[in-house]
Amino acid sequence: MTPRDAMPMVHVVMWRLLETAQGRTATENALLMKAELETMRGRIPGMPFLQVGVDARRRANSYDVVLICVFDDAEALEAYHDHPDHNAVKPLVQAVRGETVIVDYPSSVAPTEGLMAAFAS
Numbered sequence: 001m002t003p004r005d006a007m008p009m010v011h012v013v014m015w016r017l018l019e020t021a022q023g024r025t026a027t028e029n030a031l032l033m034k035a036e037l038e039t040m041r042g043r044i045p046g047m048p049f050l051q052v053g054v055d056a057r058r059r060a061n062s063y064d065v066v067l068i069c070v071f072d073d074a075e076a077l078e079a080y081h082d083h084p085d086h087n088a089v090k091p092l093v094q095a096v097r098g099e100t101v102i103v104d105y106p107s108s109v110a111p112t113e114g115l116m117a118a119f120a121s
Helices: 026-038 074-080 084-096 114-120
Strands: 009-017 049-054 065-071 097-106
Touching (some): 009 026, 009 074, 026 049, 026 065
Antiparallel strands (some): 009 065, 009 097
């Protein structure tokens, strides 16, 4: 493991949802998706922070839902991808998403410091 791999990792995922899917509107699916994603909070080893937001402005260039997670390191981020709680939310996400954008980046801020405090409110 390199020093960079040992750094906290921030995982950001944004989804633009289909206008309708599974008999629900994009707004209804965004709220359902938020609730489902939040079930992972505190259940994934090495993920001390999870926040889900639903877009409030609904502009043409907006995405509908954002997930922001902090992982202890790159290994914890990789393990998350196959965790049963993560796998449990995938069917809903796959059924309602139109577009997905993902950014994973190392952060020099420890997960228990300013990074989580900045997103906590």
